[in-house]
Amino acid sequence: MSTVRLAFSAAPQYVRTARLVAAAVARRAGVADDLLHDVRLAMGEACGRAVARHQRHELDALVQVEMTDDGPYTVRVTDAYDGGGSDNDDDGDAADQMAETVLAGLVDDLTVDGGEVRMSWPVRRRLAWR
Amino acid sequence: MSTVRLAFSAAPQYVRTARLVAAAVARRAGVADDLLHDVRLAMGEACGRAVARHQRHELDALVQVEMTDDGPYTVRVTDAYDGGGSDNDDDGDAADQMAETVLAGLVDDLTVDGGEVRMSWPVRRRLAWR
């Protein structure tokens, strides 16, 4: 079993880093090439959502990402917002809503549970390299 | 202050992932473009060394990488080998030696202390983006 974890300060530039890592790790895990764009986009949406939640609630904690490939390629993005405090930033809600709509349309195996987004994609085992 | 952490199973393909992340984060941190190849190479050497140590001593733990950019862009690569057990694998030692020679020649600010490699590069603060 292989695990890659990424954790980053809640800043937009690291969402790009997360997308980069998502695609690289997914490719090595054996996710089909024509799914890689979806994987990048979904990772971006999940991490963008997490960053926005940290920024909105002024949380210093790092956004956490975990990728595993025992079985399907599975990604878990976790933010530190526990649902407390005021959450009546309409702008934020609209953006969250858009991100969640994209995720739902993009990812067949998706669970969004508060501060945790879980998603997975099938892998075809590489029989041999080159 | 910005922090990015990466942790990965001790397999060679993730050394590539770490190089990718190192260059992306260093660039965003403001490390000069002509140093980015050195940063990638140094990250690769430090992580390759850590992976080799985990594999040689059959350690399941993840290799840990931390990047920060409060002050210079600083990288810390930590492996889980505590120096115990037998370590008379000559092949491994020669490879470790080569990796350490490259690191020493490449990185001005370098500390290798058992399972920890620390290194840093200066950043020139970006005055404006674009």
Next chain:
Amino acid sequence: MELSLTTREIAGHEVVHVRGEVDVYTSSVLRERLIELIDGGARSVVVDLTQVDFLDSSGLGVLVGALKRLRTTEGDLSLVITSDKLLKIFKITALDRVFALHDTVEAATRVPRTG
């Protein structure tokens, strides 16, 4: 990786050519340019996304925001999109039915100015 924007006027339409990735990191730059144009009096804005290889929900949000702003002044926003990857995200969000989508800048600027 980064975003670059070029604006030119074609037959009464303001055409914004976008190149790069429109995402949480760069969408604010596109937003500011569009607001600038609209506040400057543009009524028909065409956003050319043919050179965009990545667009996420924050990019969609910027486009929706610009459309709303234009509609308060009877203005219009249309998009030029050729890639299936980009089209997919518009379809997922049903925004392909909200925006006027075109295959080429020519087609988008040929459309008569409404309102």
Next chain:
Amino acid sequence: MELSLTTREIAGHEVVHVRGEVDVYTSSVLRERLIELIDGGARSVVVDLTQVDFLDSSGLGVLVGALKRLRTTEGDLSLVITSDKLLKIFKITALDRVFALHDTVEAATRVPRTG
């Protein structure tokens, strides 16, 4: 990203053209190809690194290993390197004084076969 190898014979030299990144992930592939050539009787091996954009210490290790193996049979290993980035890692490790380095495959294969 990956490694690709092409081998051809030029005037008694086995020339291995390497393309991609030679690192902890791929250097084993280069090692196997070189061992194959040497065990198959090659005495002068030229490794063309002009298309290599990245090489780390594991790549250096493979080259040193091949040189050692060739020297037991009075053989020769030379390298074609043009990039300063690659040259730097050979200089750091002083391996620029161990290998015969050339600017072009032509120059490397013009060298008379020793031994």
